[in-house]
Amino acid sequence: MRLTQGTFSYLADLTDEQISRQIQYALEQGWPISIEYTDDPHPRNVYWEMFGLPMFDVRDAAAVMQELAKARAEHPNDYIKIAAYDARLGRQTTALSFIVNRPGNEPGFRVERTVRADRQIGYQLHSYATEQPHGERYVPRSNGKA
Amino acid sequence: MSDAPPASASGAPPASASGAAPATASGAAPAAAQNGSPVAADPVLDLDAAYRDSQVGEILGKLDRELVGLAPVKTRIREIAHLLLIDKLRSSVGLASEPPPLHMSFTGPPGTGKTTVAMRMAEILHRLGYVRRGHLVVATRDDLVGQYIGHTAPKTKEVLKKATGGVLLIDEAYYLYKPENERDYGGEAIEILLQVMENQRDDLVVIFAGYKDRMESFFASNPGLSSRVANHIDFPDYTADELLAIAQLMLARLNYAFSPAAATAFAEYVRLRLQQPQFANARSIRNALDRARLRQATRLFEHGGTVTPHQLEELDESDIRKSRVFAAKERPPAES
Numbered sequence: 001m002r003l004t005q006g007t008f009s010y011l012a013d014l015t016d017e018q019i020s021r022q023i024q025y026a027l028e029q030g031w032p033i034s035i036e037y038t039d040d041p042h043p044r045n046v047y048w049e050m051f052g053l054p055m056f057d058v059r060d061a062a063a064v065m066q067e068l069a070k071a072r073a074e075h076p077n078d079y080i081k082i083a084a085y086d087a088r089l090g091r092q093t094t095a096l097s098f099i100v101n102r103p104g105n106e107p108g109f110r111v112e113r114t115v116r117a118d119r120q121i122g123y124q125l126h127s128y129a130t131e132q133p134h135g136e137r138y139v140p141r142s143n144g145k146a
Numbered sequence: 147m148s149d150a151p152p153a154s155a156s157g158a159p160p161a162s163a164s165g166a167a168p169a170t171a172s173g174a175a176p177a178a179a180q181n182g183s184p185v186a187a188d189p190v191l192d193l194d195a196a197y198r199d200s201q202v203g204e205i206l207g208k209l210d211r212e213l214v215g216l217a218p219v220k221t222r223i224r225e226i227a228h229l230l231l232i233d234k235l236r237s238s239v240g241l242a243s244e245p246p247p248l249h250m251s252f253t254g255p256p257g258t259g260k261t262t263v264a265m266r267m268a269e270i271l272h273r274l275g276y277v278r279r280g281h282l283v284v285a286t287r288d289d290l291v292g293q294y295i296g297h298t299a300p301k302t303k304e305v306l307k308k309a310t311g312g313v314l315l316i317d318e319a320y321y322l323y324k325p326e327n328e329r330d331y332g333g334e335a336i337e338i339l340l341q342v343m344e345n346q347r348d349d350l351v352v353i354f355a356g357y358k359d360r361m362e363s364f365f366a367s368n369p370g371l372s373s374r375v376a377n378h379i380d381f382p383d384y385t386a387d388e389l390l391a392i393a394q395l396m397l398a399r400l401n402y403a404f405s406p407a408a409a410t411a412f413a414e415y416v417r418l419r420l421q422q423p424q425f426a427n428a429r430s431i432r433n434a435l436d437r438a439r440l441r442q443a444t445r446l447f448e449h450g451g452t453v454t455p456h457q458l459e460e461l462d463e464s465d466i467r468k469s470r471v472f473a474a475k476e477r478p479p480a481e482s
Binding site (some may be wrong): 058059060062063064066 | 191278279281306307308310311312347
């Protein structure tokens with residue numbers, strides 16, 4: 001199941017050219033870019049790992065793309081996202097974030113019902129990927145597993 | 147980068163002289179590509195129009211107006227600009243064009259305008275499309291070299307990231323290389339720089355700046371570096387007359403003016419100051435003017451009462467004469 005999170009989530013994966021132009025747009029707005037990665041695909045997981053520090057004072061997307069290439073080389077089987085932070089007073093939030101790398105296999109989620117007191121039903125999202133321990137959740141597509 | 151208009155007119159024989167100049171210049175590329183042979187269509191390229199379109203002349207003019215003297219530097223910058231423009235035209239008609247080597251070294255004493263020229267150079271390169279953003283990042287050894295193992299590479303890369311798409315000016319570059327200390331991390335910074343200068347030529351242009359003699363020994367001990375730096379530009383010291391003109395320009399920009407007596411006093415000041423050590427050309431002149439403004443303010447306050455706008459604007463002879471440079475003349479042994 002293809003994970004959809006952040007801006008452009010319902011579009012096909014962006015090409016490098018498109019990523020670069022989005023980054024350039026963010027830089028022109030004065031939003032520093034940071035690169036984050038995770039192997040926990042749960043939609044409520046907001047704690048992604050930072051890949052290096054946020055890139056302040058960068059003027060050109062090529063610099064971010066080099067960093068992204070490094071992140072992809074180090075974490076080819078993790079989700080990687082680009083986040084642009086708007087630091088203006090009154091905003092101070094992520095202005096733009098989108099996934100730029102995803103693992104070869106995305107096992108997806110199942111919904112679990114739990115019956116609680118008074119026959120109330122609760123729902124929870126269970127990610128198949130997290131059945132494996134951290135670091136073993138995704139295998140490269142070439143291995144043919146999963 | 148350049149959006150060529152439709153090539154409808156490109157096949158036509160060249161029109162007389164300058165009439166359809168811009169269309170001819172930019173429409174030529176597709177024609178050449180179609181024919182396979184680079185010069186088959188034999189289009190006429192209007193150099194003047196290309197020059198105008200690039201707006202490089204405007205920046206060169208700015209350089210001329212803003213910087214006094216520096217004739218050899220201006221000539222070199224103009225030559226480089228011309229080379230880059232011709233190279234662009236060549237590639238637009240499909241002639242082989244190796245991207246010209248752009249990394250430079252600016253050598254000269256302090257205060258001779260190296261940073262200002264670097265700033266203009268960045269603009270020129272940007273207008274001609276050789277760098278994408280055209281900003282200037284100034285770095286010194288402190289910004290590039292770390293203090294412990296593993297500190298240097300991230301630091302240097304951080305600066306390189308900031309400079310990507312623009313021009314990186316490394317001031318006093320020879321401090322990067324300290325042969326007397328084998329545990330110095332400067333060499334690591336140089337290696338990373340070399341890599342980037344070679345592999346990311348589209349991304350940024352590096353300018354090394356510093357004193358001439360020390361830069362020469364720096365390049366001599368780093369042959370890899372000197373072979374990648376194509377343009378060496380030497381900035382001469384200013385003459386006394388040029389320094390005076392600079393002072394006038396600075397004052398005009400600040401809305402100050404010399405009284406006639408002060409002007410002669412300042413000319414004398416410059417002559418004396420030139421003979422003293424640690425003279426930093428335009429920077430020393432600016433400092434001298436700053437101190438003169440200070441003395442003027444003190445003088446006006448001591449005088450008290452009312453002042454006219456004219457008095458606020460004018461620097462008096464006494465504001466100049468109080469300088470310690472004149473004092474040194476009267477008792478030479480006291481100060482060197």
